[in-house]
Each structure stands twice: as structure tokens, then as C-alpha cells.
Amino acid sequence: MNSPLNSPNKHAHNKIKICVSGAAETGHCGLGALDLAKELGKEIARQGAVLVNGATTGFPFWAAMGAKEEGGICVGISPAASEQEHVDIYKLPLDYMDLIIYTGFGYPGRDLLMTRAADAVVCGCGRIGTIHEFTVAFEDKKPIGVFEGPWAMDEELKTIIENAHRFNPKVVSGSDPKKLLEDIIVLVRKDKLEYKVSKTSSSDTS
Secondary structure, eight states: OOOTTOOSSTTOOOOOEEEEEOOSSOTTSOTTHHHHHHHHHHHHHHTTOEEEEOSOSHHHHHHHHHHHHTTOOEEEEESSSSHHHHHHTSOOOOTTOSEEEEOOSHHHHHHHHHHHHSSEEEEOSOOHHHHHHHHHHHHTTOOEEEEOSSSSHHHHHHHHHHHHTOOOTTEEEESOHHHHHHHHHHHHHHHOHHHHHHHHHHHHHO
């Protein structure tokens, strides 16, 4: 079945990459938070995108689980320098990842590489690390989705935006994963070279 991201060019390979940012420990996230994370991951896969996360536990882990259940692709960006360090020192999982990139840069450096490896970032239930990933994506002018749910992070991020006094048209929010992803993908496509070229080519031939 064709996804909305499929290109008419059968050799096209540059899939949209969506980073899922969220808490590794989810005790504060509210009832049903992990199910919502899983549904978010499923929707990323349904819309033909690749899920990128921090190869961690909690909210990002459940999003990856959902993506894999829908046959999606998941790429993890680890703070560790090796698989052994990832498991033994950071106590992070290997499950549900098609590929893990070991950065060796710890959490702050990992966050930078993770958000820059993606075309857009979706922030779910989180803590200080999610705020860091949000601000990096904000400064990089990435499309950002604020996923609303039974957690405080959505309102906290909106407060940060309000207090920053910097209008950003690339930030969207919503509680419906399908609609949120659709809105994000519209923003991503505006920046994608492949989409711009194909759009220009179509208009030239009309």
C-alpha cells in the first residue's frame, strides 16, 4: 500500500525521519501514556516515515515498539560509545531498533546528533532531557510537534515558547497522533529538496 510519503520515483530512498523525544522514566506521565507513545510510533510507520529516538527506555521505547508492530524502521542514537557500554553502563535496551548509532558523546551530545539526524522532532511526556532536545530543535528551526497528553510537558513547552518571545511557525501541537504527524509532514516537505524538485518539475511540464 502506498504511503503519503512514497515518491513516484521507485528508486527514491530519502524517507522522512521523525525523532520521538520523551522521558526514559515515565512514572510521572499519567495513565495511558505508554499506549499513546505506542500509537504515535504506529502512526509514524503508517505514514511512511522512519522513527528516530535515543535508543532508550520509557516513552521513546514504546514509540519504537509501536512503529515495529506496523512494520516501520527505527534508528536509535545512543549516548554510549559501543554496544557493551550502551547495555552495561547506560543500562539501555537494544530491542525494537533496526540500527543503533553509538556516539560516545553522552546524553547532551547524543541529543544534538539525534535531533539533527531527524527532519522533525515530536516531544511527548518528558523531563529535562526532552526540554533540551526541544530547544536544540527550536534553535535549528526544525519542525516540532508538541504531543498533548496526560502529562505536564506539553504545557511546559508551550510556556517556554510563550516566554521566549520568538514566533516559530514550525511548531504544531495536538493530541491526535495521526493529525499531528500529518501537520508535521506538511512542514517537513516544505524543506525537503526532493519534494521541492519534484514539485518544480511538475509545474514546468504543465
